[in-house]
Amino acid sequence: AFREPDAGELRSHHRVELEQLRTKQHATRATRLSLWTELVRSGPMISEAPSYLQHIDHMYQFAHPTTDHSTLLDVGCGHNGFARLLLLNHFYRSRSQQYSQDQRIDYVGIDAREDIVLATRNTLRSVQRHVDIVYSGSISGRPLLSPRWLLSFVDDPLPFAEQTFDRVVCHFTLNFSHNPLISLRELYRVLRPRGQFIMSCFTTFTDLAP
Secondary structure, X not given: OOOOOOHHHHHHHHHHHHHHHHHHHHXXXXXXXXXXXXXXXXHHHHOOOHHHXXXXXXXXXXXXXXXXXXXXXXEOOOOOOHHXXXXXXXXXXXXXXXXXXXXXXXXXXXXXXXXXXXXXXXXXXXXXXXXXXXXXXXXOOOOOEEEEEEEOOOOOOOOOOOOXXXXXXXXXXXXXXXXXXXXXXXXXXXEEEEEEEEXXXXXXXXXOXX
C-alpha cells in the first residue's frame, strides 16, 4: 500500500537528486571542454573539407544580400572561412558594377583564442593579396572589407552599442556558452531591427574525433 515517505527518506532522496544534478553538470562541462579542444585541434583540417565549405556557403547565402555599407559581426570567426568567403564573393560582385565606398562591409571577427584570431586575420590578408595579384591590383585601393578583430568569449558582454550590426553570424559557438540564453540576448541586443541572425550549432551526437 502507498505511504508517505518520512523526513529521513525525503532528505535521502534530496541528496541523491543533488548528486545526480552535480554529476550531470560536471559531465556537460567535460563534454563541452572536450568538444572545444577537438575543434581547436582539428579546425584547420575541417575547414578545408568539401562538406564544411558547403556548409559555410549555406551560411553566406542566408546572410546575403548585404546592403550598402553593411556591418557584420562574426562570432567564432576562427577556422570557419566565413570572412574569406565574404571577401571573395563581395569582390566578384563589385567587379560587375561601379565601385563606391558605400559598398564596403564593416566586419568584426570575434574568437576566444588569440592564436586563432591571428590565424584568421592572416588568412584574410593572404586571400586579399592573392586576389589583388590575380586582378592586377584592382582592389588595392578598394577596401571592400574593413575588418576588426576582438578577443572575447561567447559569454562575455559585447563592447558594442545596441543595434550596431546588420548581420550577426554565430558559427558553432553557442554550444560552448555556459549561459546560451544570456548569450543569445546579447547577440540580439547588438542586432539592428530587420537585421539577420545566422547561427549553426553542433548536434547532440557530434563527434570530431578522427
